[in-house]
Amino acid sequence: MASSPRALLALALVLGTLILGNASSTPAIAADKLIVYSGRAERLIKPVLDEFQSKSGVQVELLSSGTTELVNRLQAEGDHTPADVFLTNDAGSLEHARELKLLRPMNMREVERAIPSQFRAPDNSWIGLSGRFWIVVYNTNLVKPDQITSLLDLAQPQWKNKLAIPNSGSEYLQAGVSVIKATFGDERTKQFLQGLKSNAGTQVYQKSSQIVEAVAKGQVAVGLVNHYYIYRHLAAQPTAPIAALMTDQQEGGMGAIMNVAGIGVTRASKHVENAKLLIEFLVAQAGQKLFADLDKEYPLHPDVKADPALIDRQSFRAALVPLARLAELREPTLTLIEQVGLR
Amino acid sequence: MVTATRFNAPSPLQWVSVITAVFLLLPTCYIVYMALTAAPTSWSRLWSTRIPELLWNTLSLAASVAFITLILGLSLAWIMVRYDFPGRRIWEWALVLPLAMPTYVLAYVYAHLFGMGGPAEQWWQALMGPEARLVSPQSFTGVTLIMTLDTFPFVYLLARSALLNLNVSFEEVARACGVSPWTTLRRITLPLIRPAIAAGLALVILYVISDFGAVSLLRYQTLTYAVYQQMTGRYDQTAAGILSLLLVVMATVFLVTERWFRRRSRFHQTSGRYRTSTRHRRGVLRTTLIMTYVVPVFGAAFGIPAAILIYWSIAAISQGALDARFFGFVWNSSVLSALAAGGAVLIGLPLAYLASRRPSRLNIACLQAAYAGYALPGPVAALAVLVLFTQFVPVLYGSIVVLLVAYVLHFLPLGLQSMEPALQQVTPNVEEVARTLGCTTRHILRRVTLPLIQNGFIAAWVLMFLQIMKELPATLLLRPVGFDTLAIRVWLEASEEYYQLAAPSALLIVFLSLPALMLLVSKDWRGRHQEVVT
Numbered sequence: 045m046a047s048s049p050r051a052l053l054a055l056a057l058v059l060g061t062l063i064l065g066n067a068s069s070t071p072a073i074a075a076d077k078l079i080v081y082s083g084r085a086e087r088l089i090k091p092v093l094d095e096f097q098s099k100s101g102v103q104v105e106l107l108s109s110g111t112t113e114l115v116n117r118l119q120a121e122g123d124h125t126p127a128d129v130f131l132t133n134d135a136g137s138l139e140h141a142r143e144l145k146l147l148r149p150m151n152m153r154e155v156e157r158a159i160p161s162q163f164r165a166p167d168n169s170w171i172g173l174s175g176r177f178w179i180v181v182y183n184t185n186l187v188k189p190d191q192i193t194s195l196l197d198l199a200q201p202q203w204k205n206k207l208a209i210p211n212s213g214s215e216y217l218q219a220g221v222s223v224i225k226a227t228f229g230d231e232r233t234k235q236f237l238q239g240l241k242s243n244a245g246t247q248v249y250q251k252s253s254q255i256v257e258a259v260a261k262g263q264v265a266v267g268l269v270n271h272y273y274i275y276r277h278l279a280a281q282p283t284a285p286i287a288a289l290m291t292d293q294q295e296g297g298m299g300a301i302m303n304v305a306g307i308g309v310t311r312a313s314k315h316v317e318n319a320k321l322l323i324e325f326l327v328a329q330a331g332q333k334l335f336a337d338l339d340k341e342y343p344l345h346p347d348v349k350a351d352p353a354l355i356d357r358q359s360f361r362a363a364l365v366p367l368a369r370l371a372e373l374r375e376p377t378l379t380l381i382e383q384v385g386l387r
Numbered sequence: 388m389v390t391a392t393r394f395n396a397p398s399p400l401q402w403v404s405v406i407t408a409v410f411l412l413l414p415t416c417y418i419v420y421m422a423l424t425a426a427p428t429s430w431s432r433l434w435s436t437r438i439p440e441l442l443w444n445t446l447s448l449a450a451s452v453a454f455i456t457l458i459l460g461l462s463l464a465w466i467m468v469r470y471d472f473p474g475r476r477i478w479e480w481a482l483v484l485p486l487a488m489p490t491y492v493l494a495y496v497y498a499h500l501f502g503m504g505g506p507a508e509q510w511w512q513a514l515m516g517p518e519a520r521l522v523s524p525q526s527f528t529g530v531t532l533i534m535t536l537d538t539f540p541f542v543y544l545l546a547r548s549a550l551l552n553l554n555v556s557f558e559e560v561a562r563a564c565g566v567s568p569w570t571t572l573r574r575i576t577l578p579l580i581r582p583a584i585a586a587g588l589a590l591v592i593l594y595v596i597s598d599f600g601a602v603s604l605l606r607y608q609t610l611t612y613a614v615y616q617q618m619t620g621r622y623d624q625t626a627a628g629i630l631s632l633l634l635v636v637m638a639t640v641f642l643v644t645e646r647w648f649r650r651r652s653r654f655h656q657t658s659g660r661y662r663t664s665t666r667h668r669r670g671v672l673r674t675t676l677i678m679t680y681v682v683p684v685f686g687a688a689f690g691i692p693a694a695i696l697i698y699w700s701i702a703a704i705s706q707g708a709l710d711a712r713f714f715g716f717v718w719n720s721s722v723l724s725a726l727a728a729g730g731a732v733l734i735g736l737p738l739a740y741l742a743s744r745r746p747s748r749l750n751i752a753c754l755q756a757a758y759a760g761y762a763l764p765g766p767v768a769a770l771a772v773l774v775l776f777t778q779f780v781p782v783l784y785g786s787i788v789v790l791l792v793a794y795v796l797h798f799l800p801l802g803l804q805s806m807e808p809a810l811q812q813v814t815p816n817v818e819e820v821a822r823t824l825g826c827t828t829r830h831i832l833r834r835v836t837l838p839l840i841q842n843g844f845i846a847a848w849v850l851m852f853l854q855i856m857k858e859l860p861a862t863l864l865l866r867p868v869g870f871d872t873l874a875i876r877v878w879l880e881a882s883e884e885y886y887q888l889a890a891p892s893a894l895l896i897v898f899l900s901l902p903a904l905m906l907l908v909s910k911d912w913r914g915r916h917q918e919v920v921t
Binding site for chain 1: 432436437503525603606608613616617618619620621622623624773774777781784785863864866867868869879882883884
């Protein structure tokens, strides 16, 4: 059996050349290609990219992963990144990527016409595509909607062991807490976080869909999630006893916490023209509708209507903290989160 | 290799092994550097917030899983080796099947079954009243049981082959001298198979502390999971570095202890009287008793989850889950695993060979260096590999080479766990005899050593293949664009609670692992070649 290591080696070499050959031969035929890093879940972006691919003929390759993880990856990869565009669900992360000079300023008339300026970077190195709100999901059998008027109410002892929250690595949580911190200051934010921690106990989830599921099952009474998870759950299970609650709408209140999903072209992109095509596709009315509807989000294009199942966008107002500030607020917010020991 | 007999002239093999060791140590050095250059405030912050909880969670989980796997694995091995009953051969290998079931698959199946409002709870409440609760899969007990079900075959397999290879004449002598069966077991049998048990428990504990998939699906906070959360949730990687360093220290302390155990109890077969034990035939009553133990264990660890996966898969396939993309994932998974396992065997051979044949300080140090990779949790190994590649060989970055390197780094120790004993069991005398008979070193290697160690090495390859097929965190962080594996698919779908959609990939991981497992069992683990050795 002396041949076995040698046979293994031969096998390894053959397979190795096969695969490396494949991998290295792809860039050669890459003229009409676009590589997308997406922090948005695969099932919420792939249909849009497939549509774009069939319309434009540009071959799209997708890597779906966590948002912060992808920013870290882009940074580590630097000029060697294969990615052409970075698409994700958090304006703070996009702004952070811009500050790290990972993104490329874009000059595009279509964008400036379609997307209001407060939803994009001043130099268009990132462009918002759809709006999402951080809100309360509650179990309609266990909670009456008038029990909660502000997000801060969730920190009160009456919700002990009745609350589900995302873990501290979630960009939504970080962005949400950043807005609360900018509105109410460090002390109240800290109290809020301490309340969340003690009320949630072990009900700390990696995914918002799990929080909605827990609320629907009555495992907890309330949860903190992005609004569309509720509608997504209801679309699959229309009888689930859950509903969305829009908080902080009282006179002089903070307003609902908003974030956007957005896109940026990487500085190292080798397919800028294709990236432009994708952006044009996404900001056009049809693209906006497709992109926002897929995830039950609010389109940012003023002329495109949101899904009628959602709370009417005209009926509530958003917090005034500018999206681009989310990036600078993040580190101090994380310090707060860590001081409290949220996991 | 001929020069390996000279002390002063390092052989080419030695060079190879030293260079390999240096490369294998690089990622660990990077982690240590990252953690030690972290600001003291980061350390104190983590000590006051996260570290005590994480350490306790990790250590208590590892200890409880190790304890239960020891009992389960050893008792099952004993039953399978010493007793004969109808269907024994089938059960003998059925008990290895859980190795084909990734822990995160078990975790997601049981999270669904026993979770709040799940089928098991509904049934339980129908029986016991609406307020009745089952043990939550997300609790300490739940995580412990799920981990145990998946890892007991490590102990079972190693204990079983040790028992098979055991020379019963020792036991017979003891019995003949009037020693009670219980004392014989305690004084003779257990010490003889102790190295195997220690190696099995080592696999279990290292598996538990480095597992990412199950603990993340079950939201149980261990160090490894926390490292992943820090890496993927923070821009600043120092906290990940600090927590990783703790893991590395923990794993190292533990590995050193295990090695010390094994060194204290090393046995060579020296006399020519070698016999395997005879099996005791058992009547209907005993057989029933044995079955009431074996069947539930197998059912919980493999039967029930596999049935559920099949059930879910049928639903998913009828919705069109089996497309060209899916077969791409299958191909990616199989090729990656085969390549990485093959590479690891080749890389591990010189290290293990030198350490067992010429155990100089240098050679043992080289071998120890290889174990460093196991101490690195998957996410951290991935981070280190990523940084090292982008800094030094950016050309290769984005290819599967990066993944292969991460796999070899992380799983080589697992292979070494069975390559090393395979080499140790061959007494150097045999090679010396061959040499005095005029064989060249090459000849000795081909005619004597390789045939003797072949089974151990095949076992190593198979074990690594199985584990790599299931690997998650490094694959998540390092996969090239568009290069998903089955494990990634399971993870992506299961963490979004699309249980049905995750099922075909999970089932296929299990299926692809089966031939490898059968090979593993049919080779009788570390072989029956001891007769030749004596």
